[in-house]
Structure formats: C-alpha cells, structure tokens
Amino acid sequence: MARISLKVNGTQHVHEVEPRMLLVHYLREVLSLTGTHVGCDTSQCGACTVLLDGKAVKACSVLAVQADGSEVKTVEGLAQDGRLHPLQEGFWEEHGLQCGFCTPGMLMAAYGLLQSNPHPDEHAIRAGLEGNLCRCTGYHNIVKAVQHATKTMAEGTSKTAAPARTVGAA
C-alpha cells in the first residue's frame, strides 16, 4: 500500500492505496466521486477525463500514486459560487448531451481545450475533442455547446444557477 495526499475539488485527502490503483478508481471508489466515468480499457473514450494540476488527463491512464501531491478537478467541482460553469450551461442550453455518460469527460476535456485556446473555431473544437467519444449526439450539439461556452466566457460568467435539486434522479 502507498500513502497519497492530494487535493480534489479543493478538499485535501490522504489515503493508503494499492500502488496499482488507477486515479479514476480512486476518485470513484475511494472518494465516491462517481461523476467521472469509465468507458473503456484502452484510453480511447475520454469518459474519465479530469484536470490534473490544470491539465486535462484521462484518469484511467494515471495511477493514483502519480497524483500524489497534485490538485485534481472533477465534474463535481466545475460549478462555482452557486453558478454552473459556462461549459455546463452550454451543454444544457445546446442539448449537448443525451444519455449523459460521456458528458463529464467532455466537459473536462473542453475545459482543458478552452484553457489552451479560449477562442477555438469549429475545426479546433472538433480536433480538441477527438479523444472523447460520444455515441449519442453525433457531436453536432457538443460543438455548439462549447461555442456557447466560449461566448459566455468572453462576456463574463454563466447566468445559470447551479440547480439545488434535479428531477428524476434514480
């Protein structure tokens, strides 16, 4: 077992983990942050994307021990100060999700993309998200969602309050 200490969505955590434990399993199983998903076993789908020290990474390709001393942001940490992140707002406004399984990874990958390129054109958005698979949307509305977010971010912050309750959750 190895001792790791890392900050996730602003909270410091210390745990003993198996050295082989993947970061995505640490987030899901140990911290119960189940917003980050696992969609494949070959680092292709991007459903597990999180920010590791500000960079979008596939959490299925990082060991938890490699994240020792780092700062991680997951989809649960996207909304700030009671407001949705502009990307979350964009996905909601533009119907950028259907089943929602790829969505957390898409959001975090898009977050990473906008950090390195705040004004991507359609081509750059498509290229920037090619490491994330969505089987539902055909990507059309995901591109629009990211474009929506770029505009919001240029104008300030999202206007949508983070919902206190959600309908229908199982």
Next chain:
Amino acid sequence: MATQPGNVERLFGKAMKRREDPRFITGRATFTDDIKLPGMTYAVFVRSPLASARIRGIDVAKARAVPGVRAVFTGKDMADGGVKGIPAGWLLPDIKLTDHRPLAVDRVRHVGDAVAVVVAETPYAARDAADLVEVDYEELPAVADAVKALAPGAPQVHENAPGNRCFHWEIGDKAKAEAALKGAAKVVKVSLVNQRLIANAIEPRACAASYSPATDELTLWVTSQNPHVHRLIMGAFVLGIPEHKFRVIAPDVGGGFGSKIFIYPEEVAVSWLTRKLGAPVKWTAERRESFLTDSHGRDHHSQVEMGFDAHGKVAGLRVKTVANLGAYLTLFAPAVPTYLYGTLLNGVYDFPSIFCEVDGVFTHTTPVDAYRGAGRPEACYLLERTMDIAARTLQLDPAELRRRNYIGKDRFPFQTQVALVYDSGNYAPTLERALKMVGYEHFRTSQAEARAKGRYLGLGISTYIEACGIAPSQVVGSLGAQAGLYESGTVRVHPTGKVTVLTGSHSHGQGHETTFAQLVADELSIPIDDVEIVHGDTGRIPFGMGTYGSRSGAVGGTAIHMSLEKLKAKGRRLAAHLLEAAPEDVEFKNGRFSVKGAPDRGKAWAEVTLAAYLAHSMPAGMEPGLEETSFYDPSNFTFPFGTHIAVVEVDIATGRTELLRYVAVDDVGNVINPTIVDGQLHGGIAQGAAQALWEWATYDDNGQLLTGSLMDYGLPRADQLPKFETDRTVTPSPVNPLGVKGAGEAGTIASTPAVANAVLDALSPFGITHLDIPLTPAKVWQAVQDARGKGKG
C-alpha cells in the same frame, strides 16, 4: 400549495431545454456502476479464448485461494443450482432453438462465452483470481462466416441445427416476383454485404444485485432498456424467482441502441450469486467484454434482383439473404432479419411484386440481435444502394429514378407487397427540399469541374422509411412474438394537483423526462415543474415493455395521453358535482373546470384534485382519488420517412473519404420537442455514416474478433464528422391521437446508403459500381488501383 392555474403556453412542439440535464452536467447522475451497497462484492467472469471448444475440466483451486475471494462458480454449479437457459423471445415456424446457458456447461461457442465467475471483496482481487481459473479446453473447428457455415461439411454450432440453419423464412409472392423479373426490360443484379456492427454505448453494461432475507426480495439494478422484460424473463424462465419478489431497476443508463434490451448471462449470474452469497454483488463490463458479449448487429449477405420496365419504373424485387445469428438466439434475434427486415423491402417505392427469403444461420460468433434500426437499416441500405446502381445502369439521374417510383401521396393508407400497411406519407417533398438545400444542380457542375482538376467529389441520396412502435400485440403474437407490444402509462395526481407519471417506456438518452412532461403540462395546464416522470423501476411502475424500435413517443406517449383523458373526464364529473352543473356543461380550459358560458362558475385544477382526495362530496358511485393507468396497444406501426443527402470527397491517393456536407429532411409526424428530435437524428446519422465508412466487426476464420477494442473498431470521432443540416416536413400519423411517429432510428437507417452512395458516386469515373461497406481507405485505394490497372479513371 395550490397549483397556479393558467399556464396556457402550449408546450407540445416547443424546443425546451431538457429537465434531466442538471444531474448529468453536475456529475450527480446514478449509473449502475455508481451503485455501492454496504458489503458489496464484485464479480469477474472467466471467458473462453476459443470460438469453439469442449470444456474438459475447470480448476478453480488457485482462484479460490486469492485473498478476498468469496466464491468461484462454474456453469455446472449454476445448472445444478436450478438456473435454466436464457430463452429467445420470438419464435418462427420450424426454428431451431438454442440452450443458452448463462455460464457454458460443457461447450463454448464463441470467444467471450462465459465459463466461470469469481466474486471477491474488491474488483482488483476478483480480476486477479479470474486469471488463475484454469480451464482445460479441447479446441474444435469453428466457423464465423454465415455463408461458409451453410456450406456442406462446415463445423456445426448446435447439434439440433443441421447445416447450422436456424430457420428459413419467406415473405411476398414468389411466382409473381419471378414472372415480373422475367418480363422486366432491365434487371439489376447486385450482391451486398451489410457488415456486422457493435453498438458500443459509451456506458458499458453493468448490473448489481442485492437480496433481502427480511422481505425475501431480490433487487437488480441493470443497464436495461426494458426492466419489466428483464424481470419477467429472468424471474419466470431463468431463475424461477416469483415476480412479486423481484424488483428490477434500470437507473440512469448510458445509451443502449438495442444492446441493452436483451437478457444477458452476467445479469442472471449476479442475481443468482447475491442470494447464494448473502451479499450484494456487482459486475461492470470492461470495454473488451462489451465487444465480445454485447449482442452485435446486422451481418447480412444478400443477393438482389430489381427489375425495371422501359420507363424506369420498378417492376419487381427478389432478395435472398443469409443472416448471421451468432452462437445463440437472444431475445429479438429471430425477428430482426425477418419481420423487421423483409417487411420493409417495399421501401418508399411502388413495387408491383416482391419476394424475399432469409436463412438464419448459427456461427461461432457473438450473438446478433437488434442494433439501432434492427432490420430496417439493412432493408433500406439494400434498396437505396440498388437504386443508385440501377440509376447508373439505366442512365437516369438518381434523384429522377427515385421520383419516378415513389408511392404517391394519395395512396395512403398503402398496402405493401410485404404485409405492412403504411399509415401516411408524402415522400417527394423531402427529396425536393433536400436537393434544394444541398444545391443539387450546382453540385453537379462543381463536381465536373473538380474532376477535371483531379478531385473526386460525390453525392449520395437515400430516401428511407422506418417502421416504429411494432404492433398490435395480436398481430405480433401471431407472427411469433412471445410478448405483447403495448405500453403502460400511469398518471397519479396528488391532492395538491402535482403529478407523478409512471411510464413503462425507458429513457437512456431520449429525454422522456422532458417530452412526456411537456405532454402532461399541456393537457392539464399546469407548470411543467409540477410534473415528475418516473421510469425504469418495476417496483414503482405497473408494467412496461420498454424502449426500442422508436416506440416511446408513439406508444408510451399515447398511453400517458389516454390516462390524461380519463383523468380530465373524472375531474369534469367531480367539478360538475361541486358546481352543481351537468358534466356535459363543464369544460376544462387553462387549468380550470368551469361551466360553459359562465366562466366565473368554476373550480381550479388544484381545488378539484384536493376535493377528489378529501372525498367529502363526491358524485354518486365515484371513487375517491385521482389516478389512472392505461395500456395502449396501437392499431398499427407508424412510418416516418425522409430523404438524406451526403456530399463527400475521396482522396484518390490515400483512399480516404471526407464527409463534406450532410443534409437531412425528415418527417417523423408531429414533433413534441424539436431539439430532442434533432438530437436523435444527429446521433443516428453519425452511427449510420460510420457504418458506411469505418465501423466493422470482423472475425478471422478461427472465430477470433479482429476488431475487439476501440483501437481497432472505427467508432466515429468529433473530427471525422461535419455539422448536420436538418429540416423537416410534417405528415402526422393517423394511428395515434398525438400524431407522432418516432425518431430514434431514422438517422441510422437513412445515412448508411446516403454516404455509401456518395462515395460510389465519387468513384464512378473509375467504373467502380459497387464496393461493400465499410468504405475504408484501404478498400477504396485498392479498388482505385485495380480500376487503374484496367485502364479506368
């Protein structure tokens, strides 16, 4: 607390934002793998690496010794424990059924067939132990290709199916079609492969089961499109668990596309294990298991003969198809290449005669069943690809050939040559609109100019028809379905006027929590926030057949609509009683029951709902409460249609195709939420286009899946697709009171032939008339080289 009346804005047809989205965009959704119960244990399955083998023995000693392992079971253990095989849900005359054991007992029949299961306290321990299970296999010859499996001397998959033939099925008039082809001015003959595909929902299949000795109730959470179907089949046929002591919950489900309809071995095993071990058990597929064990789709080889008269009018159609069923028959497998395929071969064209025969064939491959479209894409691809080849043969413009042959708009209801009656349709306007959007005339000019410069552009057209909401139950029963195909909808009005809807449909991305709420809020004139849609739980919903075949709006939505009508009628009678008026004189408008002509004499919705529960003053014979349940069994399918056009450029040097534009004009009847319908089409188009260009589940001769991971299987990515240009015409369905048809599969059905036709159009200067899909760079490049070798191009 009273509901505010007067929400008069009509929501039917409004592009509303989805109400379910907040939980998904904030990471608060609950998918099956997110479920964690106290004392949870984890299952991992040991799978056959061989396509065909006899199991000589299984040694589980080493696996059992791994720390944290609770148990290891084999197929024999489960059979001895009374677990039966998983049945097929649709029977055909003289069909050969399979004994599909959840864990193989003495034979394995495809790579990935499960032979043992390990349960441990952590997923990692279970995986470690699974690697230590030693299976002694005697390898047997295998056959993966359906045409080869029919050949004399081919390895046998099941002893009770000689020659590997599961069934032979026919539809249409053989003699008439033969005579028509004999008399035709021209007969176009083509042999087509519709390749095998894998659904690849991004959420892998998963299940978790828990048994309560206190209540003797078993709960199964499962990635299912139809939890009641799961409960019925697993309870009654496989596990022998009383249905009333078995609760199946399909929580948030991350896409299905057909692959989550079926009853899978892992779900059976986990449900059995939890009782056996006295602990909750969870299993989640790894993606490689999805590739090997999720039921696959398509896999047809067809011979087509389409006859034309001297004026380019269709004279007859004869089709002979070999359909690969894989190693076992899963739930809908027998229906997909028969009733969902052969009956769609009339397409949108006025064929005077059709005959189709299908051989369903067992092979040593993963079972094949419904995948988005299920039979209908195979029929549409066959017709639309052949139409394009015919256009070239007859030297007619492909748009003009279609135009000449459409069933006219005054011919509905239209009796086809292959049993169906189309409800409504008007095909030509979708073609004309799509041609205009794409700039057809202009395209042909730029295509010629580009060719002169060595650039190869192509345009492909497809006009499709879909059949949604397969019904009525009496008819499908007579055709072999082992279930009815109706849907249930309960509307429960609470004393305060708030509403809970229990629907038997299941949303795994389709947005029912929004669209169904739109229907309810409209009918009752209440704010949409006062409506909750509940789905996916046999413990809460009376019954349901689930979601597949684009049936939810047309069938599930209508069931809810029927309950709303009953509620309004009861409300009117109660209001009349309270207002001391005759029920006929009371109307319900804008959230108020009032006396016709005297709008001041009225009761608000919430006053009446409260009165129904107070029951202090009720009309004679009326029961208290306000809740209605309806089961809607449609009188017919609904038939959406449309025309899609793809524009591509083929790079002759590399064989690579780029999708430049995609235009879709669809008619799905009335539209409840245009944003959601567009989204369904986008996703469908992406899947169908990917079948034309990239996706292919292919086996080697030993039955090894060569495209068994996302590294090898061409799932489409954001940078490979264009934006989609969509438009609509609206021809309401007369079948249901909502006038809706269905939109879930339309995009997939239409797009494969549109894109394939575009690539073949681009390649026409090389004299290449047909290539089988997927039109990968390697295949296209080779075809171009071959053509050049023959001095073409």
